[in-house]
Amino acid sequence: MNIVCLDMEGVLVPEIWIAFSEASGIPELRRTTRDEPDYGKLMNFRLGILKEHNLGLKEIQATIAKIDPLPGAKDFLDELRATTQVLILSDTFEQFAKPLMEKLNWPTIFCNTLEVADSGEITGYKMRCEKSKLTTVKALQSIGYETIAAGDSFNDLAMIQASKAGFLFKSTEQIKKDYPELPAYEEFGDLLAAIKAAL
Numbered sequence: 001m002n003i004v005c006l007d008m009e010g011v012l013v014p015e016i017w018i019a020f021s022e023a024s025g026i027p028e029l030r031r032t033t034r035d036e037p038d039y040g041k042l043m044n045f046r047l048g049i050l051k052e053h054n055l056g057l058k059e060i061q062a063t064i065a066k067i068d069p070l071p072g073a074k075d076f077l078d079e080l081r082a083t084t085q086v087l088i089l090s091d092t093f094e095q096f097a098k099p100l101m102e103k104l105n106w107p108t109i110f111c112n113t114l115e116v117a118d119s120g121e122i123t124g125y126k127m128r129c130e131k132s133k134l135t136t137v138k139a140l141q142s143i144g145y146e147t148i149a150a151g152d153s154f155n156d157l158a159m160i161q162a163s164k165a166g167f168l169f170k171s172t173e174q175i176k177k178d179y180p181e182l183p184a185y186e187e188f189g190d191l192l193a194a195i196k197a198a199l
Contacts (some may be wrong), residue, residue, distance in 0.1 A: 001146065002084050002146050003084070003086070003146075004195055005086055007151030008090035014067055016064060020060050033153040034108075034152065035129070047123075057121065060122075064099055069104055074105065077185075082198055087136075087140075089132065093114045094111060097109055136160045148165045148198050149163040149165075158180060166184050167191060168183070169191050
């Protein structure tokens with residue numbers, strides 16, 4: 001009984017905050033979990049910048065509406081879902097993920113939620129649970145699943161390491177260098193073949 005757990009941003013779709021950084025002209029918003037391992041610190045930094053520039057959910061969603069999945073991501077996901085169970089585990093938020101999930105033919109995603117004022121200001125966020133990716137992988141294992149995981153960032157390492165097979169995908173040179181024991185791939189076809197071999 002296998003289930004594949006995939007990160008979303010950087011793996012299936014471009015990084016939302018990088019796209020919004022470019023759209024808004026605010027270079028500080030380029031920081032992601034590839035740069036900052038502490039997610040709470042990263043989100044508080046982002047919310048501070050949004051407040052400073054008087055930007056809210058509407059502006060970010062307008063950028064997300066223009067984002068398409070990475071080339072080959074939908075075909076990869078379709079073939080993978082025809083082969084085994086797949087779950088997307090992301091630190092993103094329901095309010096960001098929905099239009100992207102539609103473009104990927106509605107895979108199942110576990111993510112977090114934003115706290116949004118009536119004015120559209122993002123006032124905070126609610127994490128689904130602590131260490132959500134690792135916690136979810138361990139929960140799946142506790143109900144009889146063997147997990148296979150793939151991701152690109154610091155916040156994916158725990159779920160990758162806790163799985164029976166784990167892969168880096170489109171990761172940074174630094175992460176690949178620091179974790180040489182983790183197979184690293186750049187192309188969807190190679191990742192698909194590695195996952196299928198692990199099933």
